[in-house]
Amino acid sequence: MAILEVEHICKSFEKTEVLKDISFSLEEGQVLSIIGSSGSGKTTLLRCLNFLERPDRGVIRVCGETLYDSENPTSMQDFEIRKKRLHFGLVFQSFNLFPQYTALENVMLAKELLAKEQPDFKARKKEIHEEIRILAEELLRQMGLSDRMNNYPHQLSGGQCQRVAIARALALKPDILCFDEPTSALDPELTGEVLRVMKELADQKTTMIIVTHEMAFARDVASHVIFMDDGCILEQGTPKQVFEHSHEERTRQFLSRFTQG
Amino acid sequence: MELMLEQMPVVIRSLNVGFLQTLRLFAVTLLGAVPLGLIIAFGSMSRFRPLSYATKIIVWIIRGTPLMIQLLIIYYFPGLVLKNPIWGGGEAGRFLAASFSFIFNYACYFSEIYRGGIQSVPAGQEEAGLVLGMTRSQIFFRVTLLQMIKRIVPPMSNEIITLVKDTSLARIIALQEIIWAGQAFMKGSQGISGAIWPLFFTAVYYLIFSGLLTVLLGRLEKKLDYFR
Numbered sequence: 001m002a003i004l005e006v007e008h009i010c011k012s013f014e015k016t017e018v019l020k021d022i023s024f025s026l027e028e029g030q031v032l033s034i035i036g037s038s039g040s041g042k043t044t045l046l047r048c049l050n051f052l053e054r055p056d057r058g059v060i061r062v063c064g065e066t067l068y069d070s071e072n073p074t075s076m077q078d079f080e081i082r083k084k085r086l087h088f089g090l091v092f093q094s095f096n097l098f099p100q101y102t103a104l105e106n107v108m109l110a111k112e113l114l115a116k117e118q119p120d121f122k123a124r125k126k127e128i129h130e131e132i133r134i135l136a137e138e139l140l141r142q143m144g145l146s147d148r149m150n151n152y153p154h155q156l157s158g159g160q161c162q163r164v165a166i167a168r169a170l171a172l173k174p175d176i177l178c179f180d181e182p183t184s185a186l187d188p189e190l191t192g193e194v195l196r197v198m199k200e201l202a203d204q205k206t207t208m209i210i211v212t213h214e215m216a217f218a219r220d221v222a223s224h225v226i227f228m229d230d231g232c233i234l235e236q237g238t239p240k241q242v243f244e245h246s247h248e249e250r251t252r253q254f255l256s257r258f259t260q261g
Numbered sequence: 262m263e264l265m266l267e268q269m270p271v272v273i274r275s276l277n278v279g280f281l282q283t284l285r286l287f288a289v290t291l292l293g294a295v296p297l298g299l300i301i302a303f304g305s306m307s308r309f310r311p312l313s314y315a316t317k318i319i320v321w322i323i324r325g326t327p328l329m330i331q332l333l334i335i336y337y338f339p340g341l342v343l344k345n346p347i348w349g350g351g352e353a354g355r356f357l358a359a360s361f362s363f364i365f366n367y368a369c370y371f372s373e374i375y376r377g378g379i380q381s382v383p384a385g386q387e388e389a390g391l392v393l394g395m396t397r398s399q400i401f402f403r404v405t406l407l408q409m410i411k412r413i414v415p416p417m418s419n420e421i422i423t424l425v426k427d428t429s430l431a432r433i434i435a436l437q438e439i440i441w442a443g444q445a446f447m448k449g450s451q452g453i454s455g456a457i458w459p460l461f462f463t464a465v466y467y468l469i470f471s472g473l474l475t476v477l478l479g480r481l482e483k484k485l486d487y488f489r
Contacts, residue, residue, distance in 0.1 A: 050391075050392050051391075052388055052391065052392065082391075082394055082395075082396065083394070085391065085392055085394055088392070089392070090392040092388070092389065094383075094385055096383070096385035096386060096388065096389035097389075098389070098404050099408065099488040099489055100407045100408060100411075100487075100488045109393075109403065110390075110393035110394060110395055113394075113395055113399050113403070114394060152487065152488050152489075153488075153489075154488060154489040168393070169392075169393075172393060172394065
């Protein structure tokens, strides 16, 4: 069964239609890359999945559970939405780390706040804190940041910041990890270290949705590629289908610079 | 000169009493206006239009009129017009009325500084908190607040130092703060009259106190330097 099913998502800002009837599904352990020119709606789609934007129409289901249904207003209450967001993780283009916390604290914060809602929190406070710290340290080690845990974001390079942000998202064990152009703010060298970490996550069968302009990465790592243009999914399939045997002229045109180069 | 030295102990004692009242008004205003300003800031940022308009109009009126007029109206209006002197008589009543006016006036100024501070924290910070399943109040207290405080320390320092000197406006309703105490020796008090030098001394009190605050607020600013 598909871990994520998205059906007929539409979203307009004022009079501009940004998403026009988007439907797709994703299997567990797959990596979906969404490519397309700027302004094609990729980021808005990710933001809809993370409930940062509210779709005007459509349904979002995760593991068969309906998280959002525009026909059913009770699925949109604030409290409900907060829990539902936890199915998804989101890594931003601009990292959005919390500047007043160290790398380690950034990874721990949300998990600790959530732990406070556990019924046994008061009794096991110290233990829980310890467990979360161990988990956070392990994640940062995995990201290659064992010697940077106690640094503040402004003391880290962009690539290191983005890896902290990935660890922070992973700490909550989301079903699906989303990336919104995670390397667009980085120079080529730093891009490499972030992509390497993402490749490792893909090898570990982490379910991911990656909005990216890194065509080589999309081709080599993704199990599925969606090409978006002007708010529509113009083409989708395996990387081979999309990159080498695209049906649409617009896709070939978009990819031309990459395929020729 | 000799006379001045002779009068000095009397004057200093009197100025100390006045300065204590100045300090009390300063402290009460700060304690009241810092949290009230935050409530007003949330009011003016509210998505509920009537609330945000009402708040903005109040802030406009308070910031758009002299504090001195507000003091006079707040102190005299209840007694003279409503025939109900809610503040009570004597120095205690004057202090209450002055505190009320100052807290409200300064809260309005603070609220605008807060609003600027909150809005200058990038939207991405709130979004990052949201996708991590944090509640809006958790995001405010654990993420936004400290970043806002860091940004508002310099403008707040400015306002706080202005407040030190503004407390002297309370003299208009005869609150016995330090200027009132100093001026008394011009008109004649405790056997001293026609003396202007006590007023110069009041200035020294202000200078020392605002110097102290400048150092303290500078330290706070440094303390928040550990992040950007």
